[in-house]
Amino acid sequence: MPKYMDIASLLLALDLGGTAVFAMSGAWVGVKHRLDAFGVCVLAFVAGNAGGMLRDVLIGAVPPVAFRGWQYVTISLLAGLVTFVWHPRLERLHTPILIFDAAGLGLFSVSGTQKALAYGANPLIAALLGMLTGIGGGMLRDVLVREIPTVLRKDLYALAALAGAGVVVGGPLLHLPPIVSTIGGAALCVAVRLVAIHRGWGLPTPDHPFHF
Amino acid sequence: MPKYMDIASLLLALDLGGTAVFAMSGAWVGVKHRLDAFGVCVLAFVAGNAGGMLRDVLIGAVPPVAFRGWQYVTISLLAGLVTFVWHPRLERLHTPILIFDAAGLGLFSVSGTQKALAYGANPLIAALLGMLTGIGGGMLRDVLVREIPTVLRKDLYALAALAGAGVVVGGPLLHLPPIVSTIGGAALCVAVRLVAIHRGWGLPTPDHPFHF
Amino acid sequence: MPKYMDIASLLLALDLGGTAVFAMSGAWVGVKHRLDAFGVCVLAFVAGNAGGMLRDVLIGAVPPVAFRGWQYVTISLLAGLVTFVWHPRLERLHTPILIFDAAGLGLFSVSGTQKALAYGANPLIAALLGMLTGIGGGMLRDVLVREIPTVLRKDLYALAALAGAGVVVGGPLLHLPPIVSTIGGAALCVAVRLVAIHRGWGLPTPDHPFHF
Numbered sequence: 205m206p207k208y209m210d211i212a213s214l215l216l217a218l219d220l221g222g223t224a225v226f227a228m229s230g231a232w233v234g235v236k237h238r239l240d241a242f243g244v245c246v247l248a249f250v251a252g253n254a255g256g257m258l259r260d261v262l263i264g265a266v267p268p269v270a271f272r273g274w275q276y277v278t279i280s281l282l283a284g285l286v287t288f289v290w291h292p293r294l295e296r297l298h299t300p301i302l303i304f305d306a307a308g309l310g311l312f313s314v315s316g317t318q319k320a321l322a323y324g325a326n327p328l329i330a331a332l333l334g335m336l337t338g339i340g341g342g343m344l345r346d347v348l349v350r351e352i353p354t355v356l357r358k359d360l361y362a363l364a365a366l367a368g369a370g371v372v373v374g375g376p377l378l379h380l381p382p383i384v385s386t387i388g389g390a391a392l393c394v395a396v397r398l399v400a401i402h403r404g405w406g407l408p409t410p411d412h413p414f415h416f
Numbered sequence: 417m418p419k420y421m422d423i424a425s426l427l428l429a430l431d432l433g434g435t436a437v438f439a440m441s442g443a444w445v446g447v448k449h450r451l452d453a454f455g456v457c458v459l460a461f462v463a464g465n466a467g468g469m470l471r472d473v474l475i476g477a478v479p480p481v482a483f484r485g486w487q488y489v490t491i492s493l494l495a496g497l498v499t500f501v502w503h504p505r506l507e508r509l510h511t512p513i514l515i516f517d518a519a520g521l522g523l524f525s526v527s528g529t530q531k532a533l534a535y536g537a538n539p540l541i542a543a544l545l546g547m548l549t550g551i552g553g554g555m556l557r558d559v560l561v562r563e564i565p566t567v568l569r570k571d572l573y574a575l576a577a578l579a580g581a582g583v584v585v586g587g588p589l590l591h592l593p594p595i596v597s598t599i600g601g602a603a604l605c606v607a608v609r610l611v612a613i614h615r616g617w618g619l620p621t622p623d624h625p626f627h628f
Numbered sequence: 629m630p631k632y633m634d635i636a637s638l639l640l641a642l643d644l645g646g647t648a649v650f651a652m653s654g655a656w657v658g659v660k661h662r663l664d665a666f667g668v669c670v671l672a673f674v675a676g677n678a679g680g681m682l683r684d685v686l687i688g689a690v691p692p693v694a695f696r697g698w699q700y701v702t703i704s705l706l707a708g709l710v711t712f713v714w715h716p717r718l719e720r721l722h723t724p725i726l727i728f729d730a731a732g733l734g735l736f737s738v739s740g741t742q743k744a745l746a747y748g749a750n751p752l753i754a755a756l757l758g759m760l761t762g763i764g765g766g767m768l769r770d771v772l773v774r775e776i777p778t779v780l781r782k783d784l785y786a787l788a789a790l791a792g793a794g795v796v797v798g799g800p801l802l803h804l805p806p807i808v809s810t811i812g813g814a815a816l817c818v819a820v821r822l823v824a825i826h827r828g829w830g831l832p833t834p835d836h837p838f839h840f
Contacts (some may be wrong), residue, residue, distance in 0.1 A: 234780070240831040242787060243780030257644075257686070262469070264478035266688035271753045278752075291834065328490075331485045343560075350776050352562050356446070356455030363454060407452040410503065446798060474681070476690035540694045540702075555772075564774050568658070568667030619664040622715065 206308075206312060208315040212412055220279050222308035225268075227280040228230060230345045231287035231306060232294075237349045247345055248284030249277065255340030259316050259333050263323040310393035313338035313365035314386055327373035334369030335362055338393075360400035360407065368393030379387035430489050431527060432519035438466030439492040441517060442557045443499035444506070449561045453500055453587075459557055460496030461489065469551030471528050471545050475535040514613060518576075522605035524576035525550035526598055529584040539585035546581035547574055550605075571621065572612035580605030643739060644703050649692075651676030651704040652670035653729060654769045655711035656718070661773045665712055671769055672708030674703065679764030683740050683757050685829040687747040726825060730788075734817035737762035737789035738810055749798035758793035759786055762817075784824035786830065792817030 228398050230251025234244035252268040260268035270276040287294060287314025294301075320330035343353040355361045368389040375385025401404070419468035442463025442541035446456035465482040482488040499506060502613040506513075528549025551574050555565040569574045587597025611617070654675025658668035677694040689784035694700040694803040712768025718725075740761025745755035762788050769833060779785045792813040823829070 216711045228493050235834045237776065238834055239776075239780045242780060243777075244785075246780055246836075247661050261473060261685060262479055262483060267749065267753075269746075271686060271757075273748065274750065274752045277756065288834070301617065311587060316548070317752055325479065325483065326486065327477075328486045332489065332525075333483075347559060348777065350562060350774060350782065352451075353455075353560065356451045356458055356560065361460075394647060409452045410450055410456075412448045454753055473685060474695060535691075537691065537695065538698065542689075544701065545695075557754045559771060562774060564661065564663075565667075565772065568663045568670055568772065570664060574670075615777065621664045621668050622659045622662055622668075 210312040215315070216275075218311050220275055221304075222254040223276055224279050224283045224316055225301070225304040226312075226341050227283035228287050228294075228301065229342065232291065233286075234351055235288060235291045236261040237311035239349075241285075244288045245281050245284040247348060247372055248287065249280040250264040251341045251345040251350060252276070252280040252283065253341060254310060254344040255337045255342075258340045259320065259337045260356065262336075263324060272276070288352065301373035306394045306397040306401075308359070309338045309365055309397060310390035312369050313368045314372055314390045314392055317369040317389070318386070321373065322382065330355065331366060331373050331411070335365040336373065338362075338368075358406050360396060362407050363407065364393045364396040369398050421554040427527070428487075430523050432487060433516075434523040435488055435493050436465040436495045436501035436552050437513070437516040437520040438467075438471045438524075440499050440506075440513065441554065442505065443496040445557055446496075446499060447503045451561075453497075455497040455612055456500045457493050459560060460499065461492040462560060463553045464488070464492040464495065465555040466556040466567055467524060467554075468528065468617035470534065470547045470552045474530055474545065474548075476539065477531070477535060506551075515610070518606045518609040518613075521550045521573070521577055521609060522580055524557060524600045525580045525605055529581040529601070530598070533585065543578060543581035544587050547583065549576075550577035570618050572608060572617050575619065576605045576608040576612065579608050633804065639739070640699075642735050643690060644699060645728075646735040646824060647676040647700055648707045649704050649725070649728040649732040650679075650736075651707035651767050652711050652718075652725065653766065655708040656715065657769055657773055659709075659712060659715045663773075669705050669708040670714045671772060673704040674772060675765045675769040676704040676707065677765060678768040679761045679766075680740065682764045683744065683761045686757065686760075687744055687749065689743070689747060693787075705827065706778070727822070729741075730818045731820040732793050732815035733762045733785070733789055733821060737817055738796055738814045741793040741813070742810070744796065754796050755793035759789040762786075762789035762792075768821045783829050784820060784829050787818045787826065787831065788820040791820050 217242060225247040230247040231244045231248070233251070234247035251267075253268075254274055257268040260266060297389065313334045317330050317334025319337075320333035321396035339355045342355055346353040371392055373387050374415055375382065375388070380388070386400075439460035442459040442461070443456045445463070446459035465480075465488055469482055472478060480585040488617065491613040525546045527546075529542050529546025531549075532545035533539075537545060538604055551567045554567060582595050583601035587594065587600070592600070651672035654671040654673070657675070658671035663671065677692075677700055678763045681692040681694055684690060684814040737758045738757075741754050741758025743761075744757035745751075749757060763779045766779055795808050795813035795816055799806065799812070804812070
């Protein structure tokens, strides 16, 4: 029983960590667009939580998990305020932030997929909802500052999330124990994302499509 | 019983057809804005399904119908990929696509109205939800690429949907059998839309209002 | 019993009044962006109702209150049409509209907080949902016309709403009777908003932050 508690606490800590990193990305975008302190905090909250909130509304798990306690709101606002106040000093943290962001993406897509499965979604839908958990916050963040969401334009970002989610839904078909497909999915997502950043990988665009 | 099955299958086929046409419109907008292949597929899914998903969330029918099986997702992604790959050859299909789009609008507004009525909405709200089913996907599609939704600016698009929805909610008051008001509503919507395209009809704007 | 009815009717009237004022603000933005009559009405409805609809979807109170009867839709569309037709004459009503808008903000944030509490939200979340009720409509209004929401950029708008919501959730801790914290919260919100307009108060921005 204490062991189970430990794992639950660990998962909550990881989830809050992912929320904090995503919230910092939102606050950063808010600072770049010269929003005021309230706007920066809203973007922090949105980037950190909107993906999971969309998932929860779509599967009927209301109120969303971000609104069931005080932790998600508090950590998002803290991340927003820290970024607002110390943003000049955070510029040099570019690389660490990209790495933490990849970790957040892996965690969110895997946990989002599992929650969707637990609510009865079929594997295809669960993987899409897992991906939405990972990318939804960043999409709404971009819409609020009048940008076309980055994830729709470049980088292997969504595909990394989808790869991780795919491992989670595919694991049972290969008789993998849940713990393996969970860790494996998150690890695959992080790996794809980091390699894509390093190599500059992207998806085909209308100007540079595959050739048929 | 087999007869009922046939009608249900026919309705599903029509609904999937509407989804496919709307998804192509979304993919087309994505290609025009030079999104990557993932972005084009997201816009296809959004344009084809977001209207019905909004309706379902608002009436409490979660998970939305688009997330209950694999058909809506699959047909949307197929429409997105086909448009992404063959968009240069699809340019000349402009007129057929407008006609199919009108058909999709008629179908979505009528089926959306009926679903809202089935969930207990009053006639006014049901008609609005039917209209939302028809126009919601295109609105979110436009917001994601940073455009003011076309439907808010020009054309008799929403009004065509509302006319069709009005027939569905008004039919019982005139003691019309459901099948008549359903087909009649969809036909009226398509007719209004096509005549409006042909004649260039639009609604008054602040610069060209009615005179009082 | 008649007394209770009177209070319920009064609250409904105030709520509809807030909806009408917010709807006029939405219609106004639509006119400024040269939307057609339908677009102006959509923006009126969105500005007047989207905040409460978001709150209702997030706490699981579907269908949202705006879709349970005909009053909210009707008053929103009337406000939209009146603004569309007479907008040249409404220009000179700038100051009264700001005052009514402050009243709507106070009312919405207080009633939104109370509804969230009634659905079991904790005080922190209830206050945030109350604030969302007050500012959500204006945010979606701005997104639809491709503007960064005003509330994220300037003015003490959201903070006024949050102050009012804070009184509602803090009242019971101070053993205030509900009627006192309700009226006090709305009054505080209106007062903060009007003083902020008068004095030109705003929150710190990245260019003019507090100094640490």
